Amino acid sequence: xxxxxxxxxxxxxxxxxxxxxxxxxxxxxxxxxxxxxxxxxxxxxxxxxxxxxxxxxxxxxxxxxxxxxxxxxxxxxxxxxxxxxxxxxxxxxxxxxxxxxxxxxxxxxxxxxxxxxxxxxxxxxxxxxxxxxxxxxxxxxxxxxxxxxxxxxxxxxxxxxxxxxxxxxxxxxxxxxxxxxxxxxxxxxxxxxxxxxxxxx
Numbered sequence: 100x101x102x103x104x105x106x107x108x109x110x111x112x113x114x115x116x117x118x119x120x121x122x123x124x125x126x127x128x129x130x131x132x133x134x135x136x137x138x139x140x141x142x143x144x145x146x147x148x149x150x151x152x153x154x155x156x157x158x159x160x161x162x163x164x165x166x167x168x169x170x171x172x173x174x175x176x177x178x179x180x181x182x183x184x185x186x187x188x189x190x191x192x193x194x195x196x197x198x199x200x201x202x203x204x205x206x207x208x209x210x211x212x213x214x215x216x217x218x219x220x221x222x223x224x225x226x227x228x229x230x231x232x233x234x235x236x237x238x239x240x241x242x243x244x245x246x247x248x249x250x251x252x253x254x255x256x257x258x259x260x261x262x263x264x265x266x267x268x269x270x271x272x273x274x275x276x277x278x279x280x281x282x283x284x285x286x287x288x289x290x291x292x293x294x295x296x297x298x299x300x
Contacts, residue, residue, distance in 0.1 A: 122176055122177070122178070122237075123237060123238060123290055123293065123294055124294065125172075125176040126173070126176070126238070126287075126290055127287050127290040127291055127294070128287075129169060129172055129173060129176075130283045130284070130286045130287035130290065131283070131284060131287035132169075133165065133166075133169045133280075133283045134279075134280040134281065134282070134283030134284035134285075134286075134287060135280065135284070136165050136280070137162075137165070137276045137277070137279050137280030137283065138276070138277055138280035138281070138284075140158065140161065140162055140165065140276050140280075141272075141273040141274075141275075141276035141277040141280065142273075143158060144158045144159075144162075144269075144272060144273050144276065145273040148269045148270070148272070148273075151204055151207055151208060151211065151269070155204070155269075156200075156201060156204035159200045159201075159204060159211060159215070159272075160197045160198075160200055160201045160204075161197075162197075162272075162276060163193040163194070163196040163197040163200065163218060164193070164194070164197045166189070166190075166193040166222065167190050167191075167193035167194045167197065170186050170187070170189045170190030170193060171190050173186050174186045174187050174190060181232070182229055182232045182233070185225050185228055185229055185232075186225075186229060188225060189222055189225040189226070189229075192218065192221055192222060192225070193218070193222060196214065196215075196217075196218035196222075199214045199218075200214050200215060200218075208262075208267045208268065208269050209262045209263075209267040210262075211269065212258050212259070212261060212262035212267050212268075212269065212271075213258075213259055213262040213263075215255075215258060215272060216254075216255040216256065216257075216258030216259040216261075216262060217255065217259065218255070219251045219252070219254055219255030219258065219275070220251070220252050220255035220256060220259075221255075222248075222251060223247075223248045223249065223250070223251025223252035223253075223254075223255060224248065224252050225248070226244060226247060226248030226251065227244075227245055227248035227249055227252070229244070229248075230244035230245040230248055231245065237293075238290065238293065239289055239290070239293045241286070242289075243282045243283070243285040243286035243289065244282070244286050246282060247278070247279055247282035247283070247286075250278065250282075251275075251279065254271075254275060258271065
């Protein structure tokens with residue numbers, strides 16, 4: 100191998116490593132911010148959902164919009180490929196969910212729980228797919244993301260079952276948001292730990 104070829108290879112490897120470091124840093128900030136917002140939302144909604152009034156509906160619309168904005172930021176930082184397309188899909192899905200929840204709010208708790216549950220199922224599946232694609236030496240095993248997405252999928256199904264029952268309740272949504280927030284914060288902490296590992300190599 101010539102000196103020029105070796106130099107080009109080294110530069111390419113360095114650029115790739117730097118790109119991965121930048122993406123990991125962006126994800127860390129994104130996951131941490133998203134997790135904190137989810138927990139804050141859960142605290143606010145726990146106090147405001149006794150009646151499905153304007154305040155409660157506004158909060159219900161805001162939650163999927165947090166996910167939509169997060170997906171937009173994630174999409175901008177992600178490399179081209181199927182992972183990026185799934186993130187874009189999730190952003191569009193969350194925006195549509197926010198609109199649908201706003202409309203469903205006029206019908207009371209059951210329609211809201213149906214819409215929220217359907218969104219949780221699809222977005223949870225998308226989150227699992229993204230987590231699987233990000234598994235590797237740069238971003239770790241992605242266990243918090245995978246568990247969070249899997250739980251979202253399963254819980255969304257139970258919400259639709261509950262919505263079809265005699266006593267639907269929105270109490271569960273605060274628990275959902277709290278759990279999701281904790282998993283995002285944990286994923287951010289693991290990414291931070293991964294970054295420190297990479298710097299010591």
